């Protein structure tokens with residue numbers, strides 16, 4: 001039998017039907033209202049490849065070096081071609097079609113979803129790698145099932161299994177074919193509070209199909225019900241601007257505006273709440289653990305679409321949380337402070353730019369060829385860090401620089417690597433002796449004589465992992481910044497909602513050559529490969545959480561340090577010069593390679609990647625960049641894309657920029673502050689004037705958020721100031737959509753955002 005009915009499937013069948021179908025079968029058996037459907041079993045897929053004799057060729061085709069992006073692409077194409085071009089045996093085709101005809105009136109729209117049999121691989125991101133097709137009917141059904149089979153060999157899936165050393169022939173795939181519910185309302189239901197585990201049922205509800213709630217594109221109504229008394233404790237009715245619906249003409253799922261009269265109307269009637277609560281109780285009873293349930297209402301009936309255990313509830317007690325919160329300071333101090341530690345004299349001070357204490361031998365680095373001298377545990381002391389220093393920075397236990405501020409290369413990279421750093425000391429390379437034992441404090445910004453007693457071993461990834469698994473649930477998304485792909489794992493360990501800024505330039509700078517030089521020596525393909533590799537590392541680590549990748553923005557003085565840098569223009573003030581989108585628009589041939597990297601990344605299946613253009617000034621910059629993107633094969637209608645707001649001009653021109661179709665803006669407060677206040681961000685002499693909370697900067701930001709909210713453009717911040725509690729407070733009050741902080745500040749920012757959100761809710765009801 002090619003298919004099994006959901007009615008007959010149980011959790012013990014997981015090896016034959018995959019995790020998704022097994023769970024739907026269980027719920028059906030428990031008498032819960034699950035839309036009718038059947039599964040094309042994993043055995044059917046296996047027989048298909050074995051009987052046709054394509055199995056060996058298939059597995060051989062995907063046995064490639066997964067770091068070789070070209071080989072990966074070819075492997076995917078060959079596997080896809082093998083599956084799609086091999087005919088399905090007549091009896092299997094008939095089995096699938098006749099099961100479809102038995103569903104309802106035989107003309108129903110169905111959802112066709114992959115249900116892989118090895119979703120218990122070590123990394124949860126494996127789940128969801130395969131295809132789903134909505135609104136399918138008989139004519140396309142068998143082809144869609146084959147597409148699901150072929151999606152077992154997407155570039156992402158091959159890459160993932162090879163990297164994990166997981167054999168390709170150990171994974172099978174089943175396909176669920178299930179009636180679509182043309183939902184009038186839908187949402188999710190948590191049978192216990194998802195972060196505290198309290199005995200409350202939380203329901204989120206919006207108009208139309210559930211995709212809008214699950215993807216987060218609409219703010220749903222929120223209903224909190226006390227499970228003991230059954231009473232509805234709070235109802236928060238949201239302003240629901242958009243909804244997802246099936247387009248009657250094309251059958252596709254489209255986003256539409258919610259009719260005016262329904263926007264601020266409550267979605268759920270009292271009886272529907274009662275019914276959902278009862279269903280929630282039954283599901284939790286059935287599984288014996290708190291569940292996260294997707295539901296839909298159609299024609300007065302409630303349906304359950306999926307149920308998963310809630311994994312975010314913690315057993316940790318509050319004391320642990322308090323300690324964890326008190327132990328960090330939100331991303332470094334803003335200036336020198338009195339040092340209360342009892343060891344060693346303070347030799348001098350700078351800006352504490354990456355938190356933590358480190359002791360070691362000072363290694364004075366004056367030229368790049370001295371980098372080999374940096375041993376494990378040494379402290380790099382240098383005028384200013386250079387991109388080539390990243391490998392040495394990884395070996396070092398700390399970093400001290402003469403120059404630079406909180407947003408300098410040294411500060412950004414050391415924060416991402418989790419290495420304590422003190423920058424902008426003015427004189428460290430002159431005041432310290434090579435080999436001298438010192439202790440630096442990256443919170444307080446001090447450099448002291450002598451060694452601190454041996455600390456516990458430094459584990460950058462473990463340190464980034466929150467000490468408590470309770471992730472504060474915030475309506476404002478809290479994301480993280482990444483500049484070097486090597487930091488992606490550490491960044492993902494924070495539990496952030498995605499990457500708000502991935503800077504391409506650090507990938508380019510670490511090539512050690514300018515892009516033109518690198519291309520001249522290695523070819524265009526090699527350059528694009530480097531970018532694809534770097535982006536893929538982060539996109540994979542975070543999948544399916546979004547990763548916002550910014551096109552190149554390196555000032556000429558940074559490029560000049562690289563091989564080939566002699567050809568860089570000499571500029572009096574590189575910060576006001578040839579950088580960001582203005583340089584890319586001026587040199588479209590080079591820019592095209594970056595855009596080609598995005599095209600390939602999408603082709604590989606990384607639909608979580610977003611494109612962001614830096615240092616735009618106005619609508620003309622935006623429309624020119626968009627057209628180049630379109631020409632390079634990246635469809636602006638299909639992909640999330642947007643711009644940085646880093647100049648006062650871009651803040652003042654946001655309305656006309658929005659008309660160019662951007663999905664989001666992100667405040668680059670490092671630049672916005674420097675250009676608004678005329679303070680060079682890298683000049684330590686004026687570092688005390690660098691104030692991101694200056695009223696002029698806040699006015700530009702506040703007004704931009706207001707305009708963007710009217711125009712439905714999302715807003716975010718990815719400058720260093722996103723890690724400052726006062727900035728978070730200001731932004732959340734103004735209604736920013738997301739905040740992207742440094743790795744070390746993510747957890748504090750989550751708590752801060754939650755606190756402000758709760759206060760706003762309280763204020764509104766008092």
Ligand code: PEP
Nearest residue numbers: 668669670671718719720
């Ligand atoms: C900014 O300007 O705030 C920003 C995030 O970009 P960068 O620091 O890379 O200039």
Ligand code: MG
Nearest residue numbers: 646668670671
């Ligand atoms: Mg910037």
